Amino acid sequence: MISTVVLATGLTLILIGIWGMLTHRNILRIVIAFSLISTGTHILMVAIGYVASGTAPIIDRGLSTTEAPMRAVDPIPSALAVTAIVIGLAVTAIMLAFAIRLYEAKKTLSIDAFTESKW
Amino acid sequence: MIRRAGIVLAVALFGLVFATLTVHHVERQSLPPLAKRYVELVPRELGAPNVITGILLTYRAFDTLGEVAVLFMVAAGVGLVLGRRERRTETSFRDAPQPSRQASEIVRTGAQILVPLIAIFAAYIITNGHLSAGGGFQGGAVVASSAILLLLADPRQRFDQQFLSSTESAAGVLFVLVGVAGLLFARGFLDNRVLPLGQFGTFFSAGAIPLLSVLLGAKVGCELSVIIDRFRV
Numbered sequence: 001m002i003s004t005v006v007l008a009t010g011l012t013l014i015l016i017g018i019w020g021m022l023t024h025r026n027i028l029r030i031v032i033a034f035s036l037i038s039t040g041t042h043i044l045m046v047a048i049g050y051v052a053s054g055t056a057p058i059i060d061r062g063l064s065t066t067e068a069p070m071r072a073v074d075p076i077p078s079a080l081a082v083t084a085i086v087i088g089l090a091v092t093a094i095m096l097a098f099a100i101r102l103y104e105a106k107k108t109l110s111i112d113a114f115t116e117s118k119w
Numbered sequence: 120m121i122r123r124a125g126i127v128l129a130v131a132l133f134g135l136v137f138a139t140l141t142v143h144h145v146e147r148q149s150l151p152p153l154a155k156r157y158v159e160l161v162p163r164e165l166g167a168p169n170v171i172t173g174i175l176l177t178y179r180a181f182d183t184l185g186e187v188a189v190l191f192m193v194a195a196g197v198g199l200v201l202g203r204r205e206r207r208t209e210t211s212f213r214d215a216p217q218p219s220r221q222a223s224e225i226v227r228t229g230a231q232i233l234v235p236l237i238a239i240f241a242a243y244i245i246t247n248g249h250l251s252a253g254g255g256f257q258g259g260a261v262v263a264s265s266a267i268l269l270l271l272a273d274p275r276q277r278f279d280q281q282f283l284s285s286t287e288s289a290a291g292v293l294f295v296l297v298g299v300a301g302l303l304f305a306r307g308f309l310d311n312r313v314l315p316l317g318q319f320g321t322f323f324s325a326g327a328i329p330l331l332s333v334l335l336g337a338k339v340g341c342e343l344s345v346i347i348d349r350f351r352v
Binding site: 001002003004007008011012014015018019022023049050051052056057058059060065068069070072073074075076078079082083085086087089090093094096097098100101 | 126129130133134137140141144146147148149150151153154155157158159161162163168169170171174175179182183186189190192193196197200201251252254256257320339343346349350
């Protein structure tokens with residue numbers, strides 16, 4: 001049940017991101033929409049890794065080594081989420097750098113001003 | 120108008136796919152075999168209570184190395200795209216409003232108080248990555264947040280680029296050297312058992328994982344600070 005709600009949240013964020021990316025003409029807003037998509041993907045991965053009534057895969061007083069395989073959630077999507085966050089940050093940084101360059105070229109952030117690469 | 124209809128159609132189709140995914144999603148009742156094996160092996164073989172750190176820094180440490188390489192490429196790429204802007208500043212930013220207004224007293228004093236605390240918190244997160252939630256990437260991001268705070272307090276602040284880049288390179292080289300040591304003295308590249316595993320759950324345990332965490336944290340923190348610094352006008 002919980003993971004279905006989290007899954008729906010992540011997919012809704014992705015949908016909002018896609019909608020924002022297609023409708024907005026300002027480059028900064030497109031970058032924000034892209035960040036929404038990547039955040040939605042992280043939530044999606046965490047939701048996929050959830051096991052019913054599971055807990056974080058960290059061994060401590062509350063979770064002994066023997067009962068960990070029964071009660072822990074899947075650690076692999078969590079490890080991949082760390083990777084995905086770093087890659088998302090990297091892509092955002094590159095996009096913002098290009099946004100600065102595009103603004104310098106045309107003195108506007110509207111994507112309608114950049115018609116050279118339009119087919 | 121046609122474009123609007125196309126957008127609505129595309130979003131509706133994506134929504135249909137996502138709704139189908141959500142409706143047919145069944146919550147897992149037990150771990151898949153690979154995850155089960157990781158959860159069993161990390162505490163037993165690597166001596167690390169945090170299974171995720173064990174995966175990130177030993178079983179999939181090669182991926183982590185690649186990820187750090189991606190970060191390095193981004194720092195280089197942002198530098199390439201935004202490079203040589205000092206020369207342009209006079210011509211292209213002359214008509215832009217000058218951001219010369221000083222940050223407020225609250226921001227400056229707050230930065231002075233908070234930056235040391237943030238640094239301590241980052242060190243805590245980095246060095247406890249094998250015991251509890253945390254690790255090199257997370258702590259490195261906290262270090263970079265203190266860099267942002269310093270820039271907000273004083274936009275003309277100059278970071279010591281030489282120090283940042285040499286720390287980053289040294290951390291990267293040491294990370295690979297620890298990996299090669301694993302190849303020579305343990306059972307594979309980036310194997311954490313080059314150092315004694317120690318007592319399970321204590322600060323000095325889990326072999327090379329705390330060392331790798333510290334190196335990763337230093338590298339990520341420096342790299343993110345360099346990226347943030349490059350965005351300044």
